[in-house]
Structure formats: C-alpha cells, structure tokens
Amino acid sequence: xxxxxxxxxxxxxxxxxxxxxxxxxxxxxxxxxxxxxxxxxxxxxxxxxxxxxxxxxxxxxxxxxxxxxxxxxxxxxxxxxxxxxxxxxxxxxxxxxxxxxxxxxxxxxxxxxxxxxxxxxxxxxxxxxxxxxxxxxxxxxxxxxxxxxxxxxxxxxxxxxxxxxxxxxxxxxxxxxxxxxxxxxxxxxxxxxxxxxxxxxxxxxxxxxxxxxxxxxxxxxxxxxxxxxxxxxxxxxxxxxxxxxxxxxxxxxxxxxxxxxxxxxxxxxxxxxxxxxxxxxxxxxxxxxxxxxxxxxxxxxxxxxxxxxxxxxxxxxxxxxxxxxxxxxxxxxxxxxxxxxxxxxxxxxxxxxxxxxxxxxxxxxxxxxxxxxxxxxxxxxxxxxxxxxxxxxxxxxxxxxxxxxxxxxxxxxxxxxxxxxxxxxxxxxxxxxxxxxxxxxxxxxxxxxxxxxxxxxxxxxxxxxxxxxxxxxxxxxxxxxxxxxxxxxxxxxxxxxxxxxxxx
Ligand code: GLY
Ligand code: MN
Ligand code: MN
Numbered sequence: 001x002x003x004x005x006x007x008x009x010x011x012x013x014x015x016x017x018x019x020x021x022x023x024x025x026x027x028x029x030x031x032x033x034x035x036x037x038x039x040x041x042x043x044x045x046x047x048x049x050x051x052x053x054x055x056x057x058x059x060x061x062x063x064x065x066x067x068x069x070x071x072x073x074x075x076x077x078x079x080x081x082x083x084x085x086x087x088x089x090x091x092x093x094x095x096x097x098x099x100x101x102x103x104x105x106x107x108x109x110x111x112x113x114x115x116x117x118x119x120x121x122x123x124x125x126x127x128x129x130x131x132x133x134x135x136x137x138x139x140x141x142x143x144x145x146x147x148x149x150x151x152x153x154x155x156x157x158x159x160x161x162x163x164x165x166x167x168x169x170x171x172x173x174x175x176x177x178x179x180x181x182x183x184x185x186x187x188x189x190x191x192x193x194x195x196x197x198x199x200x201x202x203x204x205x206x207x208x209x210x211x212x213x214x215x216x217x218x219x220x221x222x223x224x225x226x227x228x229x230x231x232x233x234x235x236x237x238x239x240x241x242x243x244x245x246x247x248x249x250x251x252x253x254x255x256x257x258x259x260x261x262x263x264x265x266x267x268x269x270x271x272x273x274x275x276x277x278x279x280x281x282x283x284x285x286x287x288x289x290x291x292x293x294x295x296x297x298x299x300x301x302x303x304x305x306x307x308x309x310x311x312x313x314x315x316x317x318x319x320x321x322x323x324x325x326x327x328x329x330x331x332x333x334x335x336x337x338x339x340x341x342x343x344x345x346x347x348x349x350x351x352x353x354x355x356x357x358x359x360x361x362x363x364x365x366x367x368x369x370x371x372x373x374x375x376x377x378x379x380x381x382x383x384x385x386x387x388x389x390x391x392x393x394x395x396x397x398x399x400x401x402x403x404x405x406x407x408x409x410x411x412x413x414x415x416x417x418x419x420x421x422x423x424x425x426x427x428x429x430x431x432x433x434x435x436x437x438x439x440x441x442x443x444x445x446x447x448x449x450x451x452x453x454x455x456x457x458x459x460x461x462x463x464x465x466x467x468x469x470x471x472x473x474x475x476x477x478x479x480x481x482x483x484x485x486x487x488x489x490x491x492x493x494x495x496x497x498x499x500x501x502x503x504x
Contacts, residue, residue, distance in 0.1 A: 034132035044158040050099030051161040070112040073187030124170040182216040221422035226436040234323035242325040245273035262305030263287040278317040282324025286314035293462025307334040328466030351375035351443040359476035369409035377401040442466035
C-alpha cells in the first residue's frame with residue numbers, strides 16, 4: 001500500500017509527503033466521499049478471557065497505590081523514516097493491565113482514577129471516525145481508509161471489561177494532573193511531556209516526582225514476576241508455535257545450505273511461522289552459523305550456512321497477547337556433530353541440566369546461574385583451558401571460565417522477552433523463587449575464532465541451549481523440554497525421526 005502513488009492530504013507547506021500525488025480537496029469531493037456508505041453492524045463482543053486476569057492485576061496495583069492517579073499510555077506509532085512507522089506494539093505494562101495486545105488502538109491511555117474503595121479504570125482511545133470526517137480518507141496515519149476500522153468505545157468496553165472514553169476527553173485528565181499522579185514515563189513521550197508540564201503548575205520545585213514514577217514502573221515490573229494461569233497457558237502456546245518454527249527451519253535446510261545468505265533464509269523461515277501462528281517474533285531472530293554463534297547478538301544474519309559447522313538459532317514466537325517464547329537450539333548443519341562439537345554441546349547441556357536441577361520454590365534466583373557455572377568451570381578446566389583449577393576459577397575475583405560465557409544464565413520471561421526488568425534486585429536476582437515464575441535457563445560456551453587460550457579445534461564453535469522454565473509448587477517444569485535438546489536427540493531430529501517431530 002505504501003507506494004509512490006498514494007494520495008495524501010492537501011498541504012500548502014512542503015512536507016515529506018508533498019512529492020506524492022495530491023488528494024482531491026474540493027468541497028464537492030469532500031461531500032461526495034462522505035455519502036453513500038452502508039451502516040455496518042457492530043455487535044458487541046464477549047468479554048475476552050484475558051480481561052478477567054487483567055482486572056486482577058489492576059486490583060493488585062491499585063492496592064499498592066491508594067489515592068494516586070495512575071496513567072499508563074499504550075504509546076503511539078513510532079516513526080521509522082519520514083511518514084513510515086515501525087510495526088506498532090503497545091507498552092507492555094499497558095497490555096498487562098488491560099489484556100489488550102496486538103489489536104490495541106495506538107495512542108490509547110489507561111487511567112486508574114483513585115476512589116474511596118480503590119481505583120476506576122478507564123481506557124481513553126481514538127474512537128472510530130465517521131466517513132464524513134476528513135480524517136477518514138485524508139489522514140494516512142490514522143484514517144480508516146488507510147489503516148482499517150477502529151473499534152467503537154462500546155466495543156472496547158465490552159471486549160476488555162473497562163470503562164472507555166474518547167481520547168479527546170483525556171485532556172481533562174491532564175488538566176487535573178497533580179502531585180498524586182503517577183505516570184509510566186516511557187509509554188508515550190507526548191503524554192509524559194504534557195503530564196510533566198502540568199505538574200510544574202503545582203508550584204513546589206520538586207513537584208516533577210519522577211522517583212514516584214519509577215516506583216510505579218518498579219511495581220508494574222514486579223507484578224509480572226509470578227505469572228497467572230492465563231499467562232502460563234499463553235507461554236505454553238508460544239513455545240509450541242516456536243517449536244514448529246524450528247521444525248520448519250530443519251525442513252528447509254537443503255535450500256538454506258544452497259543459498260549464499262542461508263542465515264537470512266533461516267530467519268525468514270522462522271519468521272514466516274511467527275507471522276502465521278503468532279503476532280510476530282518476540283525479539284530479532286539470531287540465526288548464527290559457524291563462528292557467528294560466538295557473537296551473542298548476531299542478528300545481521302547475512303552469512304552462509306555451511307555443512308560441517310553448527311548453527312545457533314535463538315528465536316521465539318510472540319502471540320497476539322504479546323507473550324513470547326525465548327528458545328535456543330544449536331545443531332550440526334550436516335546432521336551429525338563432530339567429536340569436538342559434541343563435546344562442547346554436551347558440556348553446555350550438562351550445565352543446563354545442573355541449573356534446572358536446583359530450581360524449586362525458595363531457592364534464590366542467582367543460584368541457578370551458580371549451578372550452571374560449576375559445570376562450565378569444570379569442563380573448561382578439564383579441557384585445559386583455564387590457568388587455574390575449576391574451584392579457583394569459581395572464586396568471585398577470578399572467574400576465568402567466564403571468558404567463554406560472558407552472559408548470565410537466566411532472565412524472567414513473559415510479555416517481554418526480558419520481563420520484569422525494573423524489579424528490585426532483592427526480588428529478582430536475589431529473590432526467592434515462587435511457583436508461577438517463568439524464566440530462561442540458557443548457558444553457553446563461545447570460543448572466539450581468534451582466542452589463543454583454546455586449542456585450534458575449539459575455535460569458532462559457539463553453543464547455547466535455552467529453555468523456558470516454570471517454577472511449580474514442588475520443583476520445576478521445563479516448558480520447552482519437548483524440543484530436542486540432547487546431542488543424540490538433535491541428530492535424530494535432523495534425521496526426521498517421527499518421535500522427535502512431536503508426532504509420537
Ligand atoms: N534472545 C535473547 C535472550 O536469549 O536473552
Ligand atoms: Mn534467547
Ligand atoms: Mn534469553
């Protein structure tokens with residue numbers, strides 16, 4: 001649709017779009033395009049399943065902030081260049097507290113207004129524009145001729161189970177902004193500027209209390225540390241879809257190997273599944289073949305996929321609710337590991353298994369990483385890579401083994417791939433695990449091609465295995481365990497054995 005022929009609104013001042021063909025702007029045209037449209041029935045939807053859970057989350061954040069007005073913008077479209085925008089994604093805290101995901105109307109704002117009993121939630125949104133408005137046909141960013149119909153206020157109220165109001169009425173909220181207003185500051189820059197502007201009206205010099213805003217951000221992050229049953233089932237579904245994406249890549253390997261930029265085909269094949277079965281990818285796919293696997297955030301994905309080498313695929317499908325998987329598998333492109341590849345692979349798997357073995361309610365989050373590091377230190381010492389023993393290397397001021405794995409082992413996962421990022425350290429890294437938490441276990445070993453501390457045969461090998469783990473009342477469940485993960489099972493998967501295609 002976005003091509004050089006499309007029309008734009010009439011403007012006298014030069015602007016980015018002024019080189020494109022002009023929109024008819026006569027009064028006759030305006031009257032003509034406003035007429036002869038059929039009434040479209042708009043039956044109200046049932047309350048969506050997610051809405052009940054979102055209401056529970058709002059109740060919890062309400063209890064933490066009595067008497068305070070909370071403003072959570074979804075955020076508006078973000079410019080990519082000129083008049084093109086990035087794919088829209090609502091702010092995660094907004095999505096979490098409304099249950100609105102990929103179908104969010106851009107620019108919406110959730111306001112939780114304090115009452116004697118708690119808060120009343122209202123979603124302000126840009127409601128459906130009528131055909132008679134100039135916006136309908138003359139505004140490429142939000143006009144319905146360009147972007148499709150927006151739901152009515154009544155539709156969204158029935159769908160999400162909240163009060164709704166026109167975004168035009170949000171100005172009144174801004175006008176009544178005071179020191180008791182807390183804002184999600186990174187949701188929508190315009191809203192943040194306006195709220196801050198209003199706050200300065202309230203005299204005292206330190207009235208722009210961004211510390212209080214940070215407390216809200218922290219609380220919203222911590223609210224997500226323990227997942228509810230809706231979230232857990234969404235994540236199971238995201239992982240199941242992701243597994244299909246990995247299967248697709250394996251099925252396409254002959255074409256991938258034949259292409260000079262095979263990594264791009266890996267990305268494309270996976271992303272096709274993400275768009276068909278989910279909303280999109282939860283983060284940029286890492287398709288890292290050969291030594292690219294040693295570059296932790298390799299997303300350029302422009303290299304070949306060469307038999308004899310390994311490929312590390314770190315990819316996750318995000319559903320329409322925004323919940324995502326975050327899975328890594330590393331597999332031999334030829335179908336079989338070499339002896340040294342298998343040695344490295346199985347060491348990483350042992351580290352992952354050791355980390356998983358300690359997971360249960362009550363342990364401290366960072367103990368998971370510590371358990372993985374015991375194995376990584378032992379293996380690298382056994383192979384003669386460390387200048388000291390494994391025990392000495394594990395001492396906090398040594399850590400020689402970390403040369404080969406500089407990243408952490410685990411992060412919380414959910415509506416964001418790196419979920420709960422603003423949670424306090426004492427609840428995250430130093431926090432005790434609780435049933436319902438979901439996080440990754442993702443140890444790796446990366447031997448850079450120019451690393452003189454490792455024998456030549458290890459250089460250029462990078463392996464990571466990443467699973468998504470749910471803490472249960474009695475221990476833990478590996479939600480991604482059915483995606484093959486031992487060296488033997490990986491090879492059988494590549495051979496196409498039915499047992500490992502999830503068919504038996
Ligand atoms: N894919 C990003 C990560 O594993 O954290
Ligand atoms: Mn990952
Ligand atoms: Mn991860």
